[in-house]
Amino acid sequence: MTDLAAQGADAAHTPATVGRRRSYGRYVLGKVLGSAGSLAFVLVLGFFLFRVLPGDPARTLGRGRFRTEAQLEEFRATYGLDQPLPQQFLTYLKNTFSGDLGVSLRYRVPVSDLILDRLWPTLLLVGIATLLATVIGVYLGVISAWNRGKATDKVTTGTTLTLYSMPEWWLGLLLIAAFAVGMGPLPGIFPTGGLHSVDAEPGTIGYVGDTALHLVLPVLTLVLVYLADFSLIMRSSLLDEIGEDYLTTARAKGLRDVVVRRRHAVRNALLPTTTLIALSIGFVVSGAITVETVFSIPGLGLLATEALTIPDYWVLQGTFLVTSAGVILANLLANLVYGLLDPRVRS
Amino acid sequence: MLLAGALAALAAVLAAPLTPSPAHAADPVRLTVGITNEVDSFNPFLGIEAESYEMWALTYDYMITYSMEDMSPEPGLATSWETSEDGLTWTFDIREGVLWSDGQPLTARDIAYTYNRILDGGPESSSWGSYLTSVTKIEAPDDTHVVLTLEKPNAVLPLLPIPIVPEHIWKDITEKEVKSYAAEPTDGQPVVGSGPFRLVEGTAGGSTYRFEKNPDYWQGTSHLDEVVFQVYKSDDPMVQALIKGEIDFADDITPLQVKALEGEDGITALNGDSPGFDEIGFNTGAIDTETGEPIGDGNPALADPKFRHALGYALDLDQIISKVYQGAGLPGDTIIPPAYSTWKWDPPEDEAFSFDLDKAGSLLDDAGYTEGSDGKRTMPDGSPIGTLRLFARSENKKSVDTMDYFKEWLGELGIDAELTTMESNKLTNIILDGEFDAFHWGWYVEPDPDSMLSYMTCDQRGGWSDSWYCNPEYDDLYAQQNGATDDAERQEAVQRMQEILFEDSPYLVTAYNTIGEAYRSDRFACFQPQPDPGGILLFQYGVHNYLNIRPADDAGDCDGNESAQGPEAAGGGAGDDDDGSSTPLLVGGAVLLGAVVLGGGAWAMRRRSTAAYRE
Numbered sequence: 001m002t003d004l005a006a007q008g009a010d011a012a013h014t015p016a017t018v019g020r021r022r023s024y025g026r027y028v029l030g031k032v033l034g035s036a037g038s039l040a041f042v043l044v045l046g047f048f049l050f051r052v053l054p055g056d057p058a059r060t061l062g063r064g065r066f067r068t069e070a071q072l073e074e075f076r077a078t079y080g081l082d083q084p085l086p087q088q089f090l091t092y093l094k095n096t097f098s099g100d101l102g103v104s105l106r107y108r109v110p111v112s113d114l115i116l117d118r119l120w121p122t123l124l125l126v127g128i129a130t131l132l133a134t135v136i137g138v139y140l141g142v143i144s145a146w147n148r149g150k151a152t153d154k155v156t157t158g159t160t161l162t163l164y165s166m167p168e169w170w171l172g173l174l175l176i177a178a179f180a181v182g183m184g185p186l187p188g189i190f191p192t193g194g195l196h197s198v199d200a201e202p203g204t205i206g207y208v209g210d211t212a213l214h215l216v217l218p219v220l221t222l223v224l225v226y227l228a229d230f231s232l233i234m235r236s237s238l239l240d241e242i243g244e245d246y247l248t249t250a251r252a253k254g255l256r257d258v259v260v261r262r263r264h265a266v267r268n269a270l271l272p273t274t275t276l277i278a279l280s281i282g283f284v285v286s287g288a289i290t291v292e293t294v295f296s297i298p299g300l301g302l303l304a305t306e307a308l309t310i311p312d313y314w315v316l317q318g319t320f321l322v323t324s325a326g327v328i329l330a331n332l333l334a335n336l337v338y339g340l341l342d343p344r345v346r347s
Numbered sequence: 348m349l350l351a352g353a354l355a356a357l358a359a360v361l362a363a364p365l366t367p368s369p370a371h372a373a374d375p376v377r378l379t380v381g382i383t384n385e386v387d388s389f390n391p392f393l394g395i396e397a398e399s400y401e402m403w404a405l406t407y408d409y410m411i412t413y414s415m416e417d418m419s420p421e422p423g424l425a426t427s428w429e430t431s432e433d434g435l436t437w438t439f440d441i442r443e444g445v446l447w448s449d450g451q452p453l454t455a456r457d458i459a460y461t462y463n464r465i466l467d468g469g470p471e472s473s474s475w476g477s478y479l480t481s482v483t484k485i486e487a488p489d490d491t492h493v494v495l496t497l498e499k500p501n502a503v504l505p506l507l508p509i510p511i512v513p514e515h516i517w518k519d520i521t522e523k524e525v526k527s528y529a530a531e532p533t534d535g536q537p538v539v540g541s542g543p544f545r546l547v548e549g550t551a552g553g554s555t556y557r558f559e560k561n562p563d564y565w566q567g568t569s570h571l572d573e574v575v576f577q578v579y580k581s582d583d584p585m586v587q588a589l590i591k592g593e594i595d596f597a598d599d600i601t602p603l604q605v606k607a608l609e610g611e612d613g614i615t616a617l618n619g620d621s622p623g624f625d626e627i628g629f630n631t632g633a634i635d636t637e638t639g640e641p642i643g644d645g646n647p648a649l650a651d652p653k654f655r656h657a658l659g660y661a662l663d664l665d666q667i668i669s670k671v672y673q674g675a676g677l678p679g680d681t682i683i684p685p686a687y688s689t690w691k692w693d694p695p696e697d698e699a700f701s702f703d704l705d706k707a708g709s710l711l712d713d714a715g716y717t718e719g720s721d722g723k724r725t726m727p728d729g730s731p732i733g734t735l736r737l738f739a740r741s742e743n744k745k746s747v748d749t750m751d752y753f754k755e756w757l758g759e760l761g762i763d764a765e766l767t768t769m770e771s772n773k774l775t776n777i778i779l780d781g782e783f784d785a786f787h788w789g790w791y792v793e794p795d796p797d798s799m800l801s802y803m804t805c806d807q808r809g810g811w812s813d814s815w816y817c818n819p820e821y822d823d824l825y826a827q828q829n830g831a832t833d834d835a836e837r838q839e840a841v842q843r844m845q846e847i848l849f850e851d852s853p854y855l856v857t858a859y860n861t862i863g864e865a866y867r868s869d870r871f872a873c874f875q876p877q878p879d880p881g882g883i884l885l886f887q888y889g890v891h892n893y894l895n896i897r898p899a900d901d902a903g904d905c906d907g908n909e910s911a912q913g914p915e916a917a918g919g920g921a922g923d924d925d926d927g928s929s930t931p932l933l934v935g936g937a938v939l940l941g942a943v944v945l946g947g948g949a950w951a952m953r954r955r956s957t958a959a960y961r962e
Binding site: 053054055056059060061062063064065066067068069070071072074075078079103104106107108109110114117169173176177180181182188191192193194195196198292293294295296298302303309311 | 377379385387388390393394395468469470472473474476477526527529550551552553554555557575577578579580581583584585587588590591593742770771772773775776790791798801810811
């Protein structure tokens with residue numbers, strides 16, 4: 001990091017570093033164009049991918065309701081399902097570029113409203129869980145690598161792996177039974193599901209506390225399951241560094257063990273973890289379907305899964321576009337950060 | 348686990364100021380209902396899900412409502428009605444003094460306005476058009492009369508399950524806007540309606556819907572101040588929430604959960620009869636509806652009513668009810684459920700389907716489907732029947748299990764069959780292409796049998812008819828009952844139609860469904876089932892129970908309503924009395940979880956140590 005900062009400071013003065021900056025600019029341009037290409041591909045794919053699904057929304061929704069052929073036709077006409085496919089595709093492109101994601105066939109409200117409603121719970125749940133899992137996971141990974149073979153390592157690795165292998169819904173249900181309903185001496189502190197209580201007034205401190213309380217169990221479930229992802233990667237990449245000569249040098253300089261670990265070993269071992277974190281952040285938007293289901297949190301993952309059964313084309317297209325954009329953006333960011341962290345990537 | 352403990356402790360600190368204080372007199376009486384599906388639209392012209400119907404029923408009124416006993420028509424906004432001799436004019440007398448929640452009077456003009464929106468086409472007509480079939484004109488000559496003019500008599504009237512919306516609000520919503528008009532509270536203003544409650548908070552696809560009572564409801568105000576619906580995306584946590592007391596009512600739970608809840612103190616659980624059935628349907632002969640040419644590759648044996656009817660004796664419905672439905676259901680026979688006693692036809696005892704493979708075999712023998720030398724039955728011309736292709740819906744376990752049994756029983760009759768399970772959307776396509784022999788599905792039947800009967804007519808082939816059944820005699824009777832002006836005449840036609848279906852067997856009706864419901868009987872009382880007795884407690888036709896229910900403490904005798912379940916209500920309908928409480932199971936699960944985590948740690952330790960030695 002210090003090197004990079006030094007380069008930045010020098011850049012204004014020496015012609016040599018100007019060239020380097022321009023090459024980073026070109027690198028950025030390339031990555032941005034690549035991402036734009038991916039987005040365009042997703043845009044087109046999103047339309048055709050879901051039209052291939054079996055099923056006719058009018059019939060799925062209208063069973064027992066739209067009794068006559070005329071009623072079915074009326075529904076199709078209202079929501080543009082009677083148009084030929086190329087026509088629908090053009091409408092889709094035109095609307096998407098003007099920021100209109102269409103109207104949900106099931107909920108009959110604009111898809112953009114639906115997605116906005118669902119985005120916040122998802123970001124809260126998966127965002128907090130990813131953040132916690134990253135911090136705790138990386139920390140555990142460092143601890144166990146540094147104490148390789150000792151009891152700390154074995155317990156940490158064993159526990160995270162065991163939790164990793166647990167089905168999320170099962171873990172979630174057990175946590176509900178233990179901490180929401182209460183069991184034996186444990187009182188049932190936490191709510192069994194949802195994101196807030198009926199009484200909570202939006203905008204008050206109580207509301208924030210109430211939402212936090214609702215989030216504890218679902219976030220805990222996700223964190224417990226995600227932990228191993230981060231701790232194992234961190235552990236193995238730190239183990240790779242542990243044998244390196246520069247660590248011996250650092251120790252020889254008389255640095256304390258903690259400093260060697262923090263300043264030298266961990267810093268170098270963080271690169272692979274950065275990739276994983278960036279990818280995880282991208283997937284935050286797509287939600288965590290299982291945990292959303294168990295804890296009845298109205299997130300994006302559930303919205304998309306349920307839309308599949310109809311199929312609710314516009315909701316599917318919209319969520320596909322938004323989640324893909326999330327992943328693509330996170331990837332782009334990771335690439336840009338990589339370019340800064342490691343000049344070799346640029347060439 | 349340490350982490351969990353620490354978080355729990357942290358949350359305990361957090362929770363302290365938030366824990367609800369003990370109830371006192373000033374607290375509103377709130378009924379919280381757990382449901383498993385979202386409301387799809389609060390706009391009564393758009394929604395389709397059963398949950399939405401309940402929300403409209405709380406928000407709006409209807410001209411006609413339904414009785415608790417058998418869901419026959421009862422006065423709603425219309426106090427009485429009469430029809431002309433020729434059945435072409437219906438005149439409804441409309442109640443006076445009903446107010447919208449914004450204070451405007453509700454008159455006959457609002458009713459005519461609502462119906463005319465449907466008559467004028469658009470999304471309104473795709474939802475409700477079929478109820479106004481053959482209606483050509485709807486007028487409100489004054490504030491207290493609605494007149495419907497028909498081109499031919501329509502026996503389904505006076506049943507009109509259409510929520511009445513206020514003209515002074517909806518006149519501003521154009522035909523183009525209505526397709527995505529949400530009809531939800533805006534700027535903190537509740538939705539304008541006339542029903543016993545008004546929606547103050549909630550949005551389609553959201554997970555909480557809050558209603559406040561209408562203090563001036565014309566049928567008398569509710570004993571509840573608030574009703575809150577909470578969506579649970581899986582039913583186990585919902586049941587846990589009921590046990591914990593976060594919710595007061597859990598709708599649509601499984602028979603196993605009902606059984607488990609019967610052992611809990613202060614909770615009443617039951618499987619209520621719901622007017623719907625499940626059936627095994629056959630490919631009786633798929634055709635191209637334009638040309639009339641056969642399509643698909645249905646097995647010719649199933650085109651023969653005698654063959655299909657014989658299979659009715661190869662179904663052990665008692666076993667299906669006990670094994671597949673966990674006892675929560677009734678063996679079926681016709682497409683009209685027993686709840687609709689006025690319309691239901693019962694097969695005579697000596698002909699009714701009973702599990703009798705010998706009888707099934709001899710009926711098949713008589714029809715020419717005799718056993719060949721290999722023990723397999725053949726077509727009357729001696730050619731092999733081949734393998735029947737059975738289909739089940741993968742998302743419905745009852746569907747898969749029923750067809751599994753059916754396959755076995757067919758085998759015992761000497762008929763080969765193979766079972767394929769798939770998503771219902773895919774199965775719909777296969778049925779429309781006629782590329783099947785039999786499938787399992789179900790129908791929900793409305794209080795008027797007309798729509799269910801119509802699905803079996805020739806005209807519905809390629810539409811909703813999934814058996815491709817066509818019988819001109821049946822169609823004649825359908826038209827006859829649909830235009831009947833005399834109740835007895837219509838009843839006779841409807842019963843004869845069921846008899847024809849029983850003999851021709853395009854469907855073998857396997858079961859009449861139930862819906863599992865449970866509530867905190869230590870908090871609320873006076874739920875009356877619909878149909879009475881044996882029916883469900885909420886999500887009924889009409890809002891009777893939202894007016895019946897009251898806190899258990901001051902339930903008294905439920906105002907003399909003898910069918911309502913008092914505070915010390917009897918247990919539910921699921922016959923079994925063994926106590927299957929789920930708590931021990933979950934405690935066991937938690938112990939197991941702890942053991943697995945610790946064991947996992949220990950195991951990993953040992954593994955690591957051996958690995959370390961190898962290095």
